Amino acid sequence: MHKGRLEAFSDGVIAIIITIMVLELKVPHDVEFRALLPLWPVFGSYVLSFVYVGIYWSNHHHLFQAVQHVKGGVLWANLHLLFWLSLFPFVTGWMGENHFAPVTVALYGGVLIMAAVAYYILVRALLACHDAGSPLAKAIGTDFKGRVSVVFYAVGIALAAWLPWAAVALFAAVAAMWLVPDRRIERQMET
Amino acid sequence: MHKGRLEAFSDGVIAIIITIMVLELKVPHDVEFRALLPLWPVFGSYVLSFVYVGIYWSNHHHLFQAVQHVKGGVLWANLHLLFWLSLFPFVTGWMGENHFAPVTVALYGGVLIMAAVAYYILVRALLACHDAGSPLAKAIGTDFKGRVSVVFYAVGIALAAWLPWAAVALFAAVAAMWLVPDRRIERQMET
Amino acid sequence: MHKGRLEAFSDGVIAIIITIMVLELKVPHDVEFRALLPLWPVFGSYVLSFVYVGIYWSNHHHLFQAVQHVKGGVLWANLHLLFWLSLFPFVTGWMGENHFAPVTVALYGGVLIMAAVAYYILVRALLACHDAGSPLAKAIGTDFKGRVSVVFYAVGIALAAWLPWAAVALFAAVAAMWLVPDRRIERQMET
Amino acid sequence: MHKGRLEAFSDGVIAIIITIMVLELKVPHDVEFRALLPLWPVFGSYVLSFVYVGIYWSNHHHLFQAVQHVKGGVLWANLHLLFWLSLFPFVTGWMGENHFAPVTVALYGGVLIMAAVAYYILVRALLACHDAGSPLAKAIGTDFKGRVSVVFYAVGIALAAWLPWAAVALFAAVAAMWLVPDRRIERQMET
Numbered sequence: 001m002h003k004g005r006l007e008a009f010s011d012g013v014i015a016i017i018i019t020i021m022v023l024e025l026k027v028p029h030d031v032e033f034r035a036l037l038p039l040w041p042v043f044g045s046y047v048l049s050f051v052y053v054g055i056y057w058s059n060h061h062h063l064f065q066a067v068q069h070v071k072g073g074v075l076w077a078n079l080h081l082l083f084w085l086s087l088f089p090f091v092t093g094w095m096g097e098n099h100f101a102p103v104t105v106a107l108y109g110g111v112l113i114m115a116a117v118a119y120y121i122l123v124r125a126l127l128a129c130h131d132a133g134s135p136l137a138k139a140i141g142t143d144f145k146g147r148v149s150v151v152f153y154a155v156g157i158a159l160a161a162w163l164p165w166a167a168v169a170l171f172a173a174v175a176a177m178w179l180v181p182d183r184r185i186e187r188q189m190e191t
Numbered sequence: 192m193h194k195g196r197l198e199a200f201s202d203g204v205i206a207i208i209i210t211i212m213v214l215e216l217k218v219p220h221d222v223e224f225r226a227l228l229p230l231w232p233v234f235g236s237y238v239l240s241f242v243y244v245g246i247y248w249s250n251h252h253h254l255f256q257a258v259q260h261v262k263g264g265v266l267w268a269n270l271h272l273l274f275w276l277s278l279f280p281f282v283t284g285w286m287g288e289n290h291f292a293p294v295t296v297a298l299y300g301g302v303l304i305m306a307a308v309a310y311y312i313l314v315r316a317l318l319a320c321h322d323a324g325s326p327l328a329k330a331i332g333t334d335f336k337g338r339v340s341v342v343f344y345a346v347g348i349a350l351a352a353w354l355p356w357a358a359v360a361l362f363a364a365v366a367a368m369w370l371v372p373d374r375r376i377e378r379q380m381e382t
Numbered sequence: 383m384h385k386g387r388l389e390a391f392s393d394g395v396i397a398i399i400i401t402i403m404v405l406e407l408k409v410p411h412d413v414e415f416r417a418l419l420p421l422w423p424v425f426g427s428y429v430l431s432f433v434y435v436g437i438y439w440s441n442h443h444h445l446f447q448a449v450q451h452v453k454g455g456v457l458w459a460n461l462h463l464l465f466w467l468s469l470f471p472f473v474t475g476w477m478g479e480n481h482f483a484p485v486t487v488a489l490y491g492g493v494l495i496m497a498a499v500a501y502y503i504l505v506r507a508l509l510a511c512h513d514a515g516s517p518l519a520k521a522i523g524t525d526f527k528g529r530v531s532v533v534f535y536a537v538g539i540a541l542a543a544w545l546p547w548a549a550v551a552l553f554a555a556v557a558a559m560w561l562v563p564d565r566r567i568e569r570q571m572e573t
Numbered sequence: 574m575h576k577g578r579l580e581a582f583s584d585g586v587i588a589i590i591i592t593i594m595v596l597e598l599k600v601p602h603d604v605e606f607r608a609l610l611p612l613w614p615v616f617g618s619y620v621l622s623f624v625y626v627g628i629y630w631s632n633h634h635h636l637f638q639a640v641q642h643v644k645g646g647v648l649w650a651n652l653h654l655l656f657w658l659s660l661f662p663f664v665t666g667w668m669g670e671n672h673f674a675p676v677t678v679a680l681y682g683g684v685l686i687m688a689a690v691a692y693y694i695l696v697r698a699l700l701a702c703h704d705a706g707s708p709l710a711k712a713i714g715t716d717f718k719g720r721v722s723v724v725f726y727a728v729g730i731a732l733a734a735w736l737p738w739a740a741v742a743l744f745a746a747v748a749a750m751w752l753v754p755d756r757r758i759e760r761q762m763e764t
């Protein structure tokens with residue numbers, strides 16, 4: 001099967017996820033700048049999730065550059081990833097409205113882990129239908145960043161009960177690490 | 192007519208349907224894990240509907256792989272399918288909020304039947320503008336799974352009044368049957 | 383300019399409009415079939431608007447089949463059409479919630495007229511950048527159905543104050559007339 | 574990398590932003606034309622934002638006509654632009670609900686400035702991966718309108734505290750200036 005519709009459908013779902021999160025930013029009824037102050041945890045968690053969903057879109061984009069064709073199993077591995085991404089608006093809203101309370105930060109970290117696992121499964125499903133010598137297989141390599149991320153998410157969840165802010169800082173640090181774009185595939189495609 | 196815009200529009204509508212269902216997961220105001228417990232029927236029905244909408248997207252994708260061109264009647268057969276899919280957020284929300292009460296499960300099954308009927312009509316409309324020897328005609332075959340599904344939905348609706356949980360289990364079993372992807376078309380396209 | 387992005391953007395906006403209308407169908411809190419009865423005006427107006435938005439998408443699709451290129455003015459004529467279509471969820475919700483009260487039916491008719499006018503302007507903008515001998519120019523012809531529709535909408539608005547149901551029936555009749563797809567362009571493209 | 578998915582994803586996000594703003598138009602419960610009167614500030618701010626988002630889509634479309642390829646940095650410059658556009662529904666709703674109160678107008682102007690800055694950064698990121706002799710580089714030129722716009726937005730914000738209506742008029746005037754489409758790229762592509 002061609003990869004075109006899988007890319008288009010994923011773009012659609014990710015575009016909706018990244019945009020409906022902003023609906024959690026409820027319009028305040030007062031008309032002073034101070035009325036915006038209580039919104040900052042909601043706004044902060046929106047920014048963090050916008051960056052994370054952007055990272056997933058950007059990595060998905062890089063990944064599928066090197067993909068030559070897809071099979072039924074890849075469709076479902078991809079839908080599985082989209083499922084976990086679709087929970088971002090919920091966990092972002094819960095965390096933002098409750099000012100990064102421990103349990104909400106832990107749940108946020110849990111969704112981060114599940115999304116990372118789903119991405120890993122998607123990569124495996126793609127490798128299973130490409131040759132070992134394909135551009136995709138060469139480009140993926142060891143996925144060092146992916147492994148480090150999961151460790152950091154797990155540490156963040158463990159920290160959340162005592163130091164929720166440290167956990168959020170850790171999640172933000174992982175996001176910052178990913179903002180440096182994944183040049184493995186880009187480099188592979190150019191040669 | 193080319194099939195490209197029909198695919199793109201369907202991808203857009205299905206992407207929105209699958210994503211706005213998550214808006215039924217209302218953010219709880221308490222900040223304990225226990226606050227998530229009352230959400231499980233809403234979450235469970237979200238997962239079931241996510242899988243069903245994913246199945247429709249995946250089958251739609253497989254189906255249109257083999258389509259060579261479309262006509263005006265196909266556009267409307269497709270819009271008819273999208274109409275019934277668009278009711279998923281409503282029936283999912285009603286069923287989830289009311290903990291799978293009999294009448295909500297029956298209505299959910301009713302929408303499942305109507306979507307299956309609409310898919311059947313779409314397939315007939317496509318066959319009507321393709322030759323008997325076309326890849327599409329060869330790939331469709333007898334549609335055994337489609338017929339079985341409708342029977343199971345009907346049994347589920349009849350069961351819902353007395354055993355709503357058995358009905359939900361039946362709907363989940365049908366979904367599981369479809370998760371095994373429809374290889375008829377995939378196989379046909381490869382040869 | 384190529385027409386591809388204009389088509390993709392229009393597909394996206396129309397897909398969202400047709401889908402968010404369903405959010406007006408608020409989940410009832412009771413769990414009896416009777417709880418669905420008060421929803422029927424909202425459901426009925428949803429069906430009518432789904433069909434109308436579907437008609438606009440289908441006609442837009444047919445129209446752009448014959449388009450060879452677009453200019454800046456066409457982008458804005460198209461955005462103008464999308465603006466009026468974007469008001470469908472609002473006027474549909476107002477009409478449905480108020481059981482087709484006269485003033486809500488009149489406003490619905492007003493948006494129908496404005497959308498028809500916007501479609502007419504879009505067609506003119508497209509003709510202005512195609513030759514008189516182009517497939518588009520040949521396919522458009524006199525646009526008899528478009529003119530009749532506007533007359534019927536205007537009659538419907540005038541009727542709404544005294545006979546709102548007759549006005550709704552008229553709007554539904556116009557929709558039924560359009561469901562017979564616009565074969566002018568289809569025929570033109572095939573020859 | 575090809576530019577196709579960046580365009581498709583941007584189309585998706587912008588389509589959603591432009592459409593969910595209409596959800597701020599809450600359906601009134603009364604059924605008289607007078608019930609619509611209190612909605613006019615919300616409606617007016619919706620029209621203004623619809624035009625602004627339309628301008629960004631139209632300019633984005635024109636810009637990417639001349640783009641030959643994209644890199645990782647361009648993806649993020651584009652996501653940065655989409656982030657500021659995603660705040661339009663929020664600032665539009667706040668401004669409309671509060672009848673263009675000074676502080677809401679100033680915040681609206683602030684988002685206009687940030688979006689303009691983000692667009693400027695996107696253009697720089699694109700120029701950085703195209704030759705000085707490329708169609709893109711020739712087409713961009715000095716970007717006079719972009720510079721003037723930012724000055725006008727800044728004046729509007731300064732005015733907002735005393736004359737919020739003058740600020741809104743200024744923002745509307747800038748939008749009107751952009752409605753005259755950016756023919757630089759169109760002209761460049763035709764030669």
